[in-house]
Amino acid sequence: MMKYMIRGKKLVTVSQLGTLKDGAMVIENGKVAAIGSWEQxxxxxxxxxxxxxxxxxxxxSLVDCHTHLLEFAPTSLYPVTPETHFLAGKALLLHALSSGITALGEQICGHPLCDFSKEDYQKAVHDLPLDITFATTSISIGFENLAHxxxxxxxxxxxxxxxxxPVLVQMIALESDYPGENIFINATPANFTEKEVPRAGEIIYTLEELQKIVNIYHRLGKRMGAHVAGEEGIKLALESGIDVLHHxxxxxxxxxxxxxKQGINIVATPMGGTHLQPNSPEEILNFVEKDIPVSIATDSYLPPYLGTSWLPFQDQALKGPDVLMMIAQPAMRLLKKHHYDENKILSLLTDNPAKLLGKDDVFGRLEVGLEANFLVAEGVPGLEITEIDKIRKVYYKGVKVMERN
Structure with a gap:
């Protein structure tokens, strides 16, 4: 039985307890057993x-609820073969862990170089100190000849x-663990350059087709998410009853x-991911002000959209989970400027994405009974710090899995 107490300058719990100055937690068997003031x-x-x-x-600890680390990223970043594909994937997951992320929402879309099933991906990562939830999806890539x-x-x-x-849609829906990018309403640029994907943004479905697909998911008791951008595509998503808008x-x-009004969730991706300019800090503030449950995610690995005032990137080299805090900071600071509490602000990287994954009763807050997945850092992630070397320790189920001196 593993039991210990950990004391911090302050605990930002993202729970009803709020921020506890000079606080502490008791950890027992991988879960939070008690939380309160150090003195008590x-x-x-x-x-x-x-x-x-x-x-x-x-x-x-952080939750990146929209990533492509195991399917698209390995072949984009490394000269892998099927035999070494998952070695690259594990390296990327380890980097995510060192960035303070202990939970991920992964998309399994289908890929011309990856003849792997969802079970193959699950088996490859089952022994890692990470919680990975998989969305099974279809995808349309905006090449000159659209690829599906x-x-x-x-x-x-x-x-x-x-x-x-309907048979294929039902098979996809049955295997999906959460409302990720279950369909791509617009053809995606994926992580290709603009010249390679001239049809990125093209709308793939009619309203009638979308409604039939949504009905299949809902009939199975599943919520459904969609990759969508642009006024026309978003109109289709809203009218068809899609539950989560990604991007x-x-x-x-x-x-x-x-x-x-429809109770829709939004996964904001300030770095990019579609054919249009990504979510601005002002847009994310607008979501929060309207009480829309919003999560910030990387959609990584991804070439950042250039030409925004809030991103520091100078080139389109692919970026991963290590930039989650950096791309979230402009919106998080704007929320702080508008007098939102740091717990509410941090929920965009912790509790909100945990809820989206259907795991808010497991992690996402510092709360008695939840898994002890937490960070020891030099400041509040995203709000006060963006460099991953300022995250000193990462704990997963109460076990220290990363440490920097």
């Missing part, structure tokens, strides 16, 4: 081993008509209000 807990647990981090901030793939057909391309086939780049104020 040292009295209540006088014999507990203490890890003194009283110079640092303790927060929940699905998680079920793997490396074998399909036709545009196949994307709406929603180019959304109008009227559409934001409609999304709020």
């Amino acid at each position: 807990l040292k009295e209540d647990y006088p014999d507990s081993d203490v890890i003194d981090c009283s110079s640092f901030v303790i927060t929940p 793939f699905t998680s079920i057909t793997q490396s074998r391309g399909v036709t545009q008509c196949d994307l709406s086939d 929603a780049h180019g959304i109008t104020d009227e559409q934001i209000q409609k999304a709020a």
Whole structure:
């Protein structure tokens, strides 16, 4: 039985407890057993081993709920073969872990070079100190000749008509763990350059097709997410009853209000991911002000969109989870300027994405009964720090899995 107490300068719990200055947690068997002030807990647990981090901030670990680390990224970053594909994937996951991320939402789309099933991906990562939730999807890539793939057909391309086939859609829906990019309403640039994907942004589905697909998911008791951007595509998503908008780049104020009324979630990707300018800090503030549950994600590995005022990138080299805090900071600071509490702000990287993954009863907050997935850092991630070397320790289920001196 593993039991210890950890003390911090402050604990940003992202729970009803808010921020606890000079706080502490008791960790037992991988979960938070008690949380409160240091003065109180040292009295209540006088014999507990203490890890003194009283110079640092303790927060929940980060959740990147929209990534492509295991399918698209390895072949884009490394000259892998099928035999070495998952070695590259594990290296990318280790880098995510060192960036303070202990939970991921992965998309399995189908890929011409990856003849792997969802089970292959799950088996490859089952022993890693990470919680990975998989969305099974279909995808349309905006090459001159549109390319369509699905998680079920793997490396074998399909036709545009196949994307709406009810048998195939049901197979995809049954395997999906959460409402990720289950369909791509617009053809995606993926992580290709603009010249390679001239048809990125083209709308793939009719409203009738979308409604039939949404009905299949809902009939199975599943929520459904979509890759979507642009006023026309977002209109289709809203009218068809899709539950989660991934990206929603180019959304109008009227559409934001409609999304709020319909109880839709938004996964904001300030680095890019579609054919349009990504979510600005002001747009993310607007989502929060309308009480839309919003998560910030990287969609990595991805070439950053150049020409925004809030991103520091100078080239389109592919970026990964290590920039999550950096791309989130402009929006997080704007929320702070508008007097939002640091717990509410940090929820965009912790509790909100955990809820999207259907795992908010497991992690995402520092709360009794939840897994002890937390960070020891020099400041609040995203809000006060962006460099990963300022994350000193990463804990997963109470075990220290990363440490920097």
